[in-house]
Amino acid sequence: MFLKEYSKYISVLIIAFFSIFIFACNTSEGKKNTQVSKAVASNEIDIKPKISVEFYPESLTKKVKQKLDSLLNRIHKRHDFHGTILVAKNKKIVYKNHIGYADFRKKIPIKEESTFQLASVSKQFTASAIMLLIERNKIKITDTINTFFPDFPFENVTIKNLLNHTAGLPKYFWVAEHQWKKKKAPTNEEMMKLLTTSNVGRFFKPGRNFDYSNTGYFVLASIVEKVSGTSFSNFLKENIFDPLEMKHSYVYSSENDEVYKNQLKGYRLYRGWKHIKIGNTVNDAVVGDKNVYSTADDLFKWTYGLNSGKLLSKESLNLMYSKGETIYGRKVPYGFGFRIDSKNENTIYHHGKWNGFSTGVNNYLDDDLVVIVLEHTSYNAIKSLNRKIKKIVSQYFGV
Structure with a gap:
């Protein structure tokens, strides 16, 4: 009897011991898993692209600052900049x-946070969104528009054709102005449907020629939306603006969005003294070819982040910064979202004009020099201003 009771007691002890052992192991494993999860989360935070905004010391920039301040004051007074x-x-x-x-009516000055419509400078963001999807194996550069929009009437147009303006598509501006019948401006989705039913002819078959095309870039933005399942605005915010800490950049559609804080309106000069606001047009709700808003600080982060490989691979960037070509082998002065200087292929740039805004981002790769100019009163000499700025920097800043 004693042995029987003793053996039961031993069994209970053994079961209790193994229960405690298993619980301890599970608890330990749980802690490890928690630590791994925290480490993964930490790594995800660490690998986000960070842009360190640094300034040269005043002792090095004093002369160039004086010269550029003088230039800025001069164009402000003489040319309404x-x-x-x-x-x-x-x-x-x-x-x-x-x-x-x-x-101008309220006499509110421009400040650092004032956001400018980038006009055609927006195209580089659209091209980068496409390259991100290509790197993630969501799309291929050889895919056609019909891969995503089967009813699109212009066949055999590839993503590459759209990127370097060799698609030959009709001008959507003209189609909207002549065939859109509703009071509100068409969105990307509505414009794609209108092109499908418009019976407007293409300029040439894909790849045969170069023709700078706003249509191509709004179609690219529409592909981004279709593939990602989110709006073009959200895609840029989550995949470009937030990672590069571009806190004052966004996509604005006149039909879809409320006016943002610090968002500028475009003006034109009337009779040489009065500034008149420029209103919205039938083409102001379409995005991708235009309608990115940003600041000079954010555009610095953008060019820095792009050139430093913080957003796209070196291979993707090389494609974007290389001239396109027709099916006949003729080079065209445009990469993916960037113009390529015909005399110096290492000068990558884009200018834009829309509803009173004039913009320019010049990227002189050989000199590691970036010049950003943003304006909103129909200033019309961005190209020559960029040259003047580069000349001053070259003369008075030798770093």
Whole structure:
């Protein structure tokens, strides 16, 4: 009897021991898993692209600042320039300043947070969104528009054709202005449907020629939306603006979005003295070819992040910064979202004009020099201004 009771007691002890052992192991494993999860989360945070905004010391920039300040004041008075200029060399800011009014009636001055419509400079963001999807194996550069929009009437147009303006598509501006019958402006989705039913002919078969095309880039933005399952605005925010800490950048559609804080309106000069606001048009709800808003600071982060490989691979960037070509082998002065200087292929740039906004981002790769100019009162000499700025920097800043 004693042995029987003793054996039961031993069995209970053994079961209790193994229960405690298993619980301890599970608890330990749980802690390990928690630590792994925390480590993964930490790594995810760590690998987010970070842009360190640095300035050259005043002792090095004093002369160039005086010269550029003088230039800025001169074009403000003589040529009605109301905007901002930023110059960066070797990924550090050499010069940054703004001048003029954001609102002429209220006499509100432009400030660092004032956001400018980038006009066609927006195209580089659209091209980058496409390249991100290509790197993630969501799409291929050889895919046609009909892969995503089977009813699109212009067949055999590839993503590559759209990127370097060799698609030959009709101008959607004209189609919207002549065939859109509703009072509100068409969105990307509505514009794609209108092109499908418009019976407008293409300019040439894909790849045969180069023709700068806003249509191609709004179609690219529509492909981004279709493939990602989110709006073009959200895609850029989550995949470009947030990772590069571009806190004052966004996509704005006149039909889909409320006006943002610090968002500028475009103006034109009337009779040489009065500034009149430029209203929205039938083409202001379509995005991808235009309608990205940003600041000079954010555009510095953008060019820095792109050139440093913080967003796209070197292979993707090389494609974007290389001239396209027709099916006959003729080179065209455009990469993916960027113009390529015909005399110096290492000068990558884009200018834009839309509803009073004039913009320019010039990227001189050989000199590691970036010149950013943003303006909103129909200033019409961005190209020559960029040249003047580069000349001054070359003369008075030798880093």
